[in-house]
Amino acid sequence: MIGNTHVTVPGSVPPGRFSSKLLEKRDLSDRYYLLVMSRPPAFDDPGPGTFVHLLVPDGGRFFLRRPFSILGCDEATISLLIVEKGTGTQILRRIPEGTELDFIGPLGSSFPQMPGRTVLAVGGGVGLAPLYFYGTRAVRDDCDRYRLLYGARTRDDLFLDSFEWSVEGIAFATDDGSYGFSGNVVELADEELTRAPADVVFSCGPTPMLEALVELARSRGVPHCVSLENRMACGVGACRSCVVPVSIDGAESYRTVCKDGPVFDAEIIVWNELPRV
Amino acid sequence: MIGNTHVTVPGSVPPGRFSSKLLEKRDLSDRYYLLVMSRPPAFDDPGPGTFVHLLVPDGGRFFLRRPFSILGCDEATISLLIVEKGTGTQILRRIPEGTELDFIGPLGSSFPQMPGRTVLAVGGGVGLAPLYFYGTRAVRDDCDRYRLLYGARTRDDLFLDSFEWSVEGIAFATDDGSYGFSGNVVELADEELTRAPADVVFSCGPTPMLEALVELARSRGVPHCVSLENRMACGVGACRSCVVPVSIDGAESYRTVCKDGPVFDAEIIVWNELPRV
Amino acid sequence: MSEHSKTDVRVRIGPVEFKNPVFLASGICGYGEEYSPLMDIQKLGGIVTKTITPRPRKGNPPPRIHEIPTGALNSIGLENVGLDAYVAEKLPKLAKEKIDVIVSVAAEHIEEFDSIAETFAPLDGYKGVELNLSCPNVEEKALDHGRNPAFVEKLTRVVKNRLVDKAVLVKITPNVTDIGSVARAAEAGGADGISAINTVLGVDFDLATGKPVFFRGSGGYSGPGILPIALQKVWEVSRAVSIPIMGIGGISSVDDARKFFVAGASAVQIGTSLWQDLELPQRIVSEFEQHPEWMKKGEVKT
Amino acid sequence: MSEHSKTDVRVRIGPVEFKNPVFLASGICGYGEEYSPLMDIQKLGGIVTKTITPRPRKGNPPPRIHEIPTGALNSIGLENVGLDAYVAEKLPKLAKEKIDVIVSVAAEHIEEFDSIAETFAPLDGYKGVELNLSCPNVEEKALDHGRNPAFVEKLTRVVKNRLVDKAVLVKITPNVTDIGSVARAAEAGGADGISAINTVLGVDFDLATGKPVFFRGSGGYSGPGILPIALQKVWEVSRAVSIPIMGIGGISSVDDARKFFVAGASAVQIGTSLWQDLELPQRIVSEFEQHPEWMKKGEVKT
Ligand SMILES: Cc1cc2nc3c(=O)[nH]c(=O)nc-3n(C[C@H](O)[C@H](O)[C@H](O)COP(=O)(O)OP(=O)(O)OC[C@H]3O[C@@H](n4cnc5c(N)ncnc54)[C@H](O)[C@@H]3O)c2cc1C
Ligand SMILES: Cc1cc2nc3c(=O)[nH]c(=O)nc-3n(C[C@H](O)[C@H](O)[C@H](O)COP(=O)(O)OP(=O)(O)OC[C@H]3O[C@@H](n4cnc5c(N)ncnc54)[C@H](O)[C@@H]3O)c2cc1C
Ligand SMILES: Cc1cc2nc3c(=O)[nH]c(=O)nc-3n(C[C@H](O)[C@H](O)[C@H](O)COP(=O)(O)O)c2cc1C
């Protein structure tokens, strides 16, 4: 182990509450779909890593909004990449285009700008969204070089035919070897870091993947920014529902994923006490 | 007052539980609509006055089924005449044709057959359904002569353009005088009884109307069968939710609308203790 | 799964064995006969019939049922045919239909409970009794008694002494600070099992009249909205006693039923949800037959 | 309706007047600042800030929130910044934003409550305190104390004596047999008002693990599913005391809020439903401004 290195994460900005229209809904694969909604004029330019807290439009039957990272945002639209998980994401997949969507955002912290530096971003599953968003903006000199590795179960989850991958320098890994690198995306990251070092690692995805990446980044002495998930209620830091354990200078406390995160310096997270979500 | 006269009401038959398809949904007026569903082969021939206990198909959000009198039943279909009242009847109006409907029935008692006798039937609002059903079957010699008076607020609620009135000897009354007899249907009944006496009065409709008819039938010494409404849960006489107060030979007790009723001899009902529904 | 490969899901409550752990709750299925055209009640573990009292009761004035978005409120007021008519008319019918019956009884005084037990002791055609100490819809002191551990213990002992070879269950109220102490009292009195929970006290108002929807004011809250409370109370009871528990309250799915076993129950009773889903009890039986491991009482250790 | 024709919907609790009867409940709106970008908190009657304790509390391990079909369970465990940080950092901010604040406080011993009151006595920038004697998510004895009328009376007196010109509210638990006796004790101790109810004890299990969804097991049940219970408890309290009541629990519509007034409340607090409907509090204010007669406490006689 080379050691723990820290990185500073940009904090969250005050969010707004919006109602916008579902413009497009597109199935990308069996489990993945894309929601494109109109961007309300007052919706602040979101940093990559921030998310929206979306009400499932079902007559008030769902008490908790659902958090989704922003996949893309231009002047007219906000896009989300969603995987069907439980009832909420099932219903969202079924609502017709034109439906009004009630959400608050942008919420939470962003992946930091790294001017002049090289970034290796590692995404697993829907963890792709914020890293992809960063990638589409990296052209704006957020960093010098941005390599994005995306790992999925199988070729179908790469939706190569249904999605225009508009990020340069992306490489794929599939668990079953049906496309790209055969194996875990962390193994691919290991190879990549050996081939060409990076100044910082960004990551988002399933907890076991993130834990493996923590080890990898530490062993290479590279700082590591991670985006975490947790069950949320308010989404704005008020209810203390979504906390994760952190340790800073030896002092243990809780930080909210919705407001202090979702993007954290991986080194402050107490990984073995993270909740299952 | 000439005095109280009793009449015997046919009891309920064992019901079944069915799933059938919504074949047709037709708006009859602002508030009224017609549901036609497929008749399951095992669905017993229902007596006029019996009802079905229908689950509002909304993902289990409604805990109580809704009772609706049978308006018509032929070999292939069962029809219901429904007025939009609250959320349940609103949602029923919105479901698409083809939807599976879960119901139990036929439930409850029927209006009695009166071979050789003349019947004056008085319906107010959706109280029309069972009396109309009786009328369409009266040709089968259930009675000698069947006159049906239907009272509604206004011409629109007579849906003269959207419904094929296939009962002979029907007369209409509207509160606002926009069609037929101008005034309350009980006043029309009074006139009718003066014009041509009847052996029995059947009635179904709002409680104030029924109470007025009780007075009228008593004053003419005519027996009177009434169909009542009440809030229901089980629909089969098990839970004792839907009781109404009756007095038989001076002994007060409760009878269930779902199983002992909905059709009762009007003379046993303790009218001033009826619940508001 | 064929008839033959069905697994054993029998459940024992005191001296009595039931064919499976799924019952219909008291007050839901009347005296059994009403639902027989609609479902195979014989295939259930049994039914708990409507609570009967020493004398017939007229019950509360209507309206008696009120739907809310999370369940229902009721104010039946223990309308029932009374002990004599039950024994003469209802019980024989159930026995003829081969339905396994638990007789629910309530009374005001220990002496009355004793005489009910005395009436039932020589009878056949039922497998157990459930002492309903928890109906919120009556004026009498029964509910207060049901909160008093000393009374519960004494009462249970009196009844159990007369019904040695029957399952004696005590149905306790959730409307109490410490349900565990009431359950412990029942166990100490010799109860074979605890039934929990009865309805939760609740009220709703009609904004058009400015009055409660029920004549008597408050009612009993049942259905999905009480599920987390019922699980909580069963869990508390299971830590307080070691006799079997019948879990009741808000079950509207197979998963809901499973959760009661995790909470420590050995059987479940279906109430309010039967009104919308007549297949639910049989579905729970079938799924448990395919997964008998779900019947393991208490938390599954991972 | 124009600004000018707005009717008077002020509500008095003890020595303090609030501009209208709609508040955000403790634990929902943090220390106020979090929601200020999203709503005009100034337009509400006020907010009850997250319960603070003498020292900061870390709270319970995550997960802390669990959605169920009829509401939510939470297990926050009173995480808070502690008295000192609250007084130094949170309160001044709220005062600057002109938000009317009720400070929620909890402690284990009467002495601690006394010293909290002593701290607040000379301070400005808040209109009242709410003594939280009812949080189900902590190990300490506070909850048991909250069920003990003698303790409640003594505690209330100690605090009220120090905060003569503030509104002193006592927030009581529904998880008790006789909520009226606890409310009466608070009134006897000089409380200016009762806040009812806090969350209802509940639990849910994760069938994949066979364990409760929360580390600590049980949690607090809130949201629409507790509405009939909250109305019941407020109605009981209103028959027990004559001081104003803040009705809390399951309010998700203007009509729900109205029902609390029928039950006897003089104000309401919005909790869980804020998460989905950020406009609800303001909507209630507006509708009550148009119908001030809805504020008439108690059953409307017809
Ligand atoms: C900051 C953040 C960003 C996210 N970004 C994305 C994204 O871009 N695309 C995407 O598909 N998913 C994303 N998720 C996960 C997504 O929020 C959950 O998959 C979704 O809430 C599941 O809802 P459900 O009703 O389908 O599942 P259910 O399991 O039925 O939900 C039950 C409850 O658990 C909560 N829940 C379940 N899984 C999660 C989870 N992983 N994280 C948080 N809450 C959860 C739900 O919100 C709900 O309250 C993100 C989560 C967080 C915290
Ligand atoms: C035997 C019988 C026959 C009926 N026949 C017809 C018919 O042919 N056509 C028709 O339109 N209506 C009929 N009704 C009334 C119909 O059942 C109610 O209008 C309907 O249940 C209202 O449901 P909702 O969800 O729209 O109203 P809501 O007011 O939202 O319902 C709330 C609850 O009250 C119950 N409820 C409300 N009004 C009534 C009522 N009048 N009677 C019984 N329960 C009520 C509902 O079932 C539900 O449980 C009949 C009622 C009975 C008892
Ligand atoms: C309409 C109705 C009547 C009831 N009558 C009785 C009764 O007579 N005796 C009894 O012990 N419980 C009675 N209960 C309570 C139920 O048996 C059960 O304990 C409660 O409804 C909770 O279960 P659920 O949520 O599945 O309905 C009644 C419940 C309802 C809804």
Ligand SMILES: Cc1cc2nc3c(=O)[nH]c(=O)nc-3n(C[C@H](O)[C@H](O)[C@H](O)COP(=O)(O)O)c2cc1C
């Ligand atoms: C996440 C959460 C945190 C809460 N924290 C507190 C608290 O710190 N102090 C308190 O008195 N009540 C607390 N409560 C209880 C609420 O103030 C309120 O009494 C309860 O949620 C019922 O109202 P509701 O159904 O509108 O949510 C909390 C509730 C929730 C859901």
Ligand code: FES
């Ligand atoms: S969800 Fe409320 S603090 Fe994060």
Ligand code: FES
């Ligand atoms: S609705 Fe159950 S008895 Fe009539």
